[in-house]
Amino acid sequence: MRHQSPSSWAVISICIAALVHLALGFSIEFSVDEAHYALYAKHLAWSYFDHPPLVGWIQWPLVSLTSSEGIIRLIPELLWVLSALLVYRVTVEIHRLIQVRNAGYLTTSLPSANLCGLMAVLAIIAAPLPHVLAIGLLPDTLLAPLSLGLMLMALRWTRKDQFTIADWIITGLLLGLAGLSKYTAAFTAFALLFVLLASPKKVWITKVGFWLAVAIALIVISPVLYWNWINDWISFKYQIAHGSGGAWAWRRVGAFVGIQIACFGLLLLLGTYTFLRHCLHSQKLILIALLSFFAIPFVIFATLSGGGSLPHWTTPAWFCLAPFAGIGLAKAWAMQHRLVIRILLIGQLLICLLGFGFVLAGGFTGSAVKSNPIADLYGWKLAGQKAAQLAQANKANGIAVQNWTLGSRAAWYAQPLPVFVLDQRQDQFDLWFGQLPAGANVLLINWSGMTFRSPVGGNLAFEVCEPLDSLEIIRFGRFLSKFEYSLCRNWQGAGAAR
Structure with missing residues (x-):
């Protein structure tokens, strides 16, 4: 590594990881969330039931040109590369902030900024x-670079005597785009406000630029507000219920923390611990305020995890923590703790490579369908194409599934057929395809990884469902899953299908 500078190795490392992502992205089908957000691009709207619209808008150009998963996945890959580069840049800026001279002497001795950036x-x-x-586009993929961009503007605020109008405009645009990405961008906005409050000598609330930034942010997110206003605020109601989860339990909080450590690695924790212990001396209040870009969302999500949460929700927060961890790791490296860093780095990279291999192989050999999460990534393209053929041959009114997670891939791979979800839960499919009319005949898809009883009899059911065909998914000679198709006639639950 001595033949290249740390900045060169940072770029080389990012490029190697990006190539691995691209190889995997062209090898597997869409996951449930990817298909759902790709359908956003097919059904452009001011906003959507479960998320703001940017995750759909940004895909629209490619989705309108191609259905290739690999090409559409160029978007999350570019966003990941941008996030990694911003991590490097933010690390350098924090390094510059710490290395200040007070009373004629250097308050903190750190390794070079470039080494800190490489470690981050x-x-x-x-x-x-x-x-x-990086492979599948989620709202969090968008929020990560936007959060880092706001963090960079916060650092710019701490360095300059005052913001220019251009600085305020950029800040307002970043805030607005973050709001168009995910509702949890509000946590990032609070962190930015914390940095402003941590600089008491700098007047900002009376500045025209500040209110201009607020106005720009509100204008950018106005499509979300307008759409929710004409749709009875259903998105906000759903997110409040979704975030609160079920009955609160401490064990879920413990599980959440354990899963977070497993998902993001001990390397970030080691670097953060070293930073807090050895580097948090000068500019302490400002640095603590900057750490809130991680702390505020993480603490809120950890608290909410008592009722249930998903591990990827904290990803933008971890990206914002990485610059501090990079400085801490560089400091630990200079303090001769190199063996521990090497072990953690190599160990975590091996885990990542094993994960890539696990996905490409289709899961563990001999594992049951329901215990093999990778089985969900294969077979939906063939299943959707077969469903479209069977629906057309039998003159069905559309395709039906019994859970929304099955509907996204069915709707994407069997386009343009409507997909109806046979439950009483309101979701995006109601807005796209409406309710299943009384007396309708549909092609029902049942997947072996999430099986349901045949919807026959009762008030919310069909008069009869006749088996038509089936499709087995085989990968490397191993059975992964099975799709079963039935023609269901005379829907009895008009007005209640959700």
């Missing part, structure tokens, strides 16, 4: 979960 990038590359968001 390596910590992100060695974290397993961010690779998932």
Whole structure:
């Protein structure tokens, strides 16, 4: 590594990881969330039931040109590369903030800024979960670079005597785009406000630029507000219920913390611990305020995890923690703790590579369909094409599934047929395809990884369902899953299908 500078190795590392992502992205089909957000691009709207619209809008150009999963996945890959580069840049800026002279002497001795940036990038590359968001576009994939961009503007605020109008405009645009990405961008906005409050000598609330930034942010997110206003605020109601989860339990909080450590790795924790112990001396209040870009969302999600949460929700927060961890790791490296860093880095990279191999292989050999999460990534393209053929041959009114997670892939791979979800839960499919009319005949898809009883009899059911065909999914000679198709006639639950 002595033949290249740390900045060169950071770029090389990012490029190697990006090539691995691209290889995997062209090898597997869409996951349930990817298909759902790709359908956003097929059904452009001011906003959507479960998320703001940017995750759909940004895919629209490619989705309108191609259905290739690999090409559409160029978008999350570019966002991941941008996030990694911003991690490097933010690390350098924090390094510059710490290395200030007070009373004529250097308050803190640190390794070079470029080495700190390299360590931050390596910590992100060695974290397993961010690779998932680099391959599949989720709202968190968008929020990560936008959060880092706001963090960069916060650092710019701490360095300059005052913001220019251009600085405020950029800040307002970043806030607005973050709001168009995910509702949890509000946590990032609070962190930015914390940095502003941590600089008491700088007047900002009376500045025209500040209110201009607020106005720009509100204008950018106005499509979300307008759409929710004309749709009885259903998105906000859903998110409040979704975030609160079920009955609160401490064991879920413990499980959440354990899963977070497994998903993002000990390397980030080691670097953060070293930073807090050895580097948090000068500019302490400002640095603590900057750490809130991680702390605020993480603490809120950890608290909410008592009722249930998903591990990837904290990904933008971990990206914002990486610069501090990079400085801490560089400091630990200079303090001769190199063996521990090497072991953690190599160990986490091996876990990532094993995960890539696990996905490509289709899961563990001999595992049951329901215990093999990778089985969900294969077979939906063939299943959707077969469903479209059977529906057309039998003159069905559309395709039906019994859970929304089955509907996204069915709707994407069997386009343009409507897909109806046979439950009483309101979701995006109601807005796209409406309710299943009384007396309708549909092609029912049942997947072996999530089986349901035949919807026959009762008030919310068909008069009869006749088996038509089946499709087995085989990968490398191993059975992964099975799709079963039935023609269901005379829907009896008009007005209640959700």
